[in-house]
Amino acid sequence: MTDLILSSNTAPVTMSSREIAELTGSRHDNVKRSAERLAADHILTSPLEGLDFEHRGNAYQEYRFNKRDSLVLVARLSPEFTAAVVDRWQELEAGSNRIPQTLSESLRLAAEMAEKNEQLALANQQQAAQIESLENLFVDGMTPTEFAKRLNGVNCQKVCQALSQRGWLYQDFTGGWRVASYARDRFLTERQSNVPRSSGQVMVRCTPVLLRKGAIHMHKLYLERQLPMKSSWDGQFTHDKSWQGAA
Structure with a gap:
């Protein structure tokens, strides 16, 4: 979840399809396909624009969504996880509204963001290890x-x-x-x-x-x-x- 975009005064706050997949415990491909179906039905308000990324040598493409579209998407994917996405949006919006007024405030905010990014990176590594472990454990048809x-x-x-x-x-x-x-x-x-x-x-x-x-x-x-x-x-x-x- 280190790929969040925290907006400045002009850039909008968005959430990525990969983060939605992590929050809802879904596969990223399933999230993208659901978004594409919603877009085809003209339910989403913003056009889907794919962004290319690379992680651990693997190339992938993700979409980004505004608040309204992300909530519509997660409600379709997994209604029980809607609260997690709402909570995450509150964090994103709180971060976007923090505009430092002085140099010391700017430095403090930068330090806080650096610390949070380190925590997110660690959580991402732990989650990746858990997913890898799960892939080695689960087989379809198991009791x-x-x-x-x-x-x-x-x-x-x-x-x-x-x-x-x-x-x-x-x-x-x-x-x-x-x-x-x-x-x-x-x-x-x-x-x-x-x-x-x-x-x-x-x-x-x-x-x-x-x-x-x-x-x-x-x-x-x-x-x-x-x-x-x-x-x-x-x-x-x-x-x-x-x-x-x-x-």
């Missing part, structure tokens, strides 16, 4: 328990119970875990399979399957120590190296 097995120290036997307390899962009359309406198609989906019974009948078994967004949230809960952990956990937030590169 929450299978994903938890790749996280060092997590008590996998208690993961489903912990997710049920968060409204993600519930137990049906057979004692099996099912996806709750709150999390369905948001964090989890279900995989159905037919299980023959001795009576000759076939029982349909439903298995909760983690979606990528659910994996992101589980990984966040892990880093915040909000998943059930083993008493023998060494306190290290790492993953099982036997799975490295499996995704």
Whole structure:
């Protein structure tokens, strides 16, 4: 999130498509495609103008949005993250209204901005490391328990119970875990399979399957120590190296 543009007296304050992706936990390509669809439907007020950038040797293009268009875009992408974008806009606008009147104020503001940029750079590095770690951990079709097995120290036997307390899962009359309406198609989906019974009948078994967004949230809960952990956990937030590169 170091690519923000803080305006001067004449330049408008804008927010980049990459920052919106970071705030909402979305892929940058998905953000851009959503913006392009909104623009095609004449919902956005400003034309989309792509800006070329390079990060770690990889070239990419991003869009920039005014406040109104960014809120429209994030509401389409992920309504639950609208508050995060509103908060960020308040920070941007507060920064744009700070006009130093003296040399000392200018130096103080420059020092504060330099410190904030350092903090943002560190946060960006940490987030990049987390994303890289997640990419090595998550595979489409995994159950929450299978994903938890790749996280060092997590008590996998208690993961489903912990997710049920968060409204993600519930137990049906057979004692099996099912996806709750709150999390369905948001964090989890279900995989159905037919299980023959001795009576000759076939029982349909439903298995909760983690979606990528659910994996992101589980990984966040892990880093915040909000998943059930083993008493023998060494306190290290790492993953099982036997799975490295499996995704």
